[in-house]
Amino acid sequence: MTTRHYDVVVLGTGPAGEGAAMNAAKAGKRVAVIEASPRVGGSCTHLGTIPSKALRHAVKEIIAFNTNPMFRDIGEPRWFSFPKVLDRANRVIDQQVLGRTEYYARNRIDVYFGRGRFKDAHTIEVNTYEKGPEELVADKVVIATGSRPYHPANIDFTHPRIYCSDSILTLSHTPRSLIIYGAGVIGCEYASIFCGLGVRVELINPGKKLLSFLDDEITDALSYHLRDGGILIRHNETFEKVEGSDRDVTVTMASGKKLRADALLFCNGRSGNTEKLGLENIGLETNSRGQLAVNDTYQTAVENVYAAGDVIGWPSLASAAYDQGRSVAANMLGLEGGHFISEVPTGIYTIPEISSIGKTESELTAEKVPYEVGRAFFKNTARAQITGEAVGMLKLLFHRETLEILGIHCFGDQASEIVHIGQAIMKQPGELNSLKYFLNTTFNYPTMAEAYRVAALNGFNRVF
Structure with missing residues (x-):
C-alpha cells in the first residue's frame, strides 16, 4: 500500500469540499480530495441542485410555449416526457463535471476516486476504484461528504414505483399521478416540475403550512399558485404505511386516508453521509441524522478535523456550503476570510421561484421592532409585462425611524437574482443600509431591478 503525505485532505468534492480544497491550494498547500463517486461534483452536481434546477428551467420553458398565444403560429401545445427534459439536465451535469475536473487539475490537487476511511485522526485509507488501497497522511482533514435522502426503515425504496429525490432522476417514464411526501424545499420544487409536465400531484405536508x-x-402566495396549477396540498398529514404494487402505490395516512397514485416521491429530510467514514476510530460521534457538530470555525471535537456543508446540517444549501468550505480552509490555515456563515439568502426554485434574506414580518413583530412594508407587484412593472412573467412581487421590510432595510422577500420570475441587489445594500455599514438608496438611485428602465424603487416609494409613502 502506497502512503502519501498532504497538508490537507478533503473528503468529498461537492461545494463545501471544492471550496476548502481550492482555498487551501491557493495558499500553496499540498491538497488531495477523495470522492466516493466516479466523477467530481458531489450530490449537488449529480443528484440535487444542478439536475433539479435544470429540470425546472426546461419545464418552465415548456409552460411558456404551451401558454403563450404567440406560439400558436408555430404549432399547438406540446406534451414532453420526464425523460425528455432529463436529457437537458444530464447535458448540464456533464458541463459542470468537465469544468470542476479542470479546476482540480489547474490547481494541482490530487483526486482519489474511492471511499475514504479514517484509521486515525491523521491517516485515511482510500480504496480507490483503479489502483486499490492507498494511505493518505494529512496535517488537516476536512469532512465534506454531504448528505443523502432520509429513508425510513418501513418504506421499501427498492420498489420500482417508490422514489427518493436521488432515485427520481432514474425515472424512465412520466407517471400520470404522483404523491410527494414532504413539502420542504425539495418537495415543493418537484411538485412544480411534475405539475408543469401535466402530472396530477398530491403534496403531503406533515406540518401546518408550506x-x-x-x-x-x-408562503401564502406559493400555496395559492401551486394550487392554481392543479396541485392538491394536504397539511398536517403523516404516513402510517406505504404499499407498492404492480399498478400503483398506496399511502395510508395516520388520519385514516388512503391515497393512491402511479408513483411516490418521498422527500422528507436528509441524512449526513458519515456512516462509513470510520469516525469511531477518531472518537467522533454524529447525531441521529448522521450530522457532525462543529464550533464557529467549523472545527469538530477532533483538533485537526473540520467539517462543512450538508454533513453539519443547517442551512444545507450549495451556496452556503461553498462559503463554509472556503472559511474552513481559512480558519485551519490561519488565512484571512475565515468566518461563520450565518447570513444566507434562501433560493427556492419552485415555479414561480422564491428568494429572501433577513427578517420576516412575524420575526420583527415578535421582536417588537417598529417596521414598515414596501411592495412592488410585478404585474405593474414594464419588464414583467414585456416578458409575460407578471406573477409575483418584491417586498421590503424596513425600520420606520432609521429606514434600515431589515428583510427582503421576493416571489416571482428571477427572484433568486433580484434579491442580491437588496442583499448588497443590507451589508453596508450604518446609514448606508437605508431605504433612501433605492429612492435616490436611478435604475435602468425597463428592468426587474426597478421593482426596488417602486417598493421603496410604496414603503416611504406609508411613513411620510
Missing part, C-alpha cells in the same frame, strides 16, 4: 421559515405572505 415552508414555514418564509415570510407568511410569500
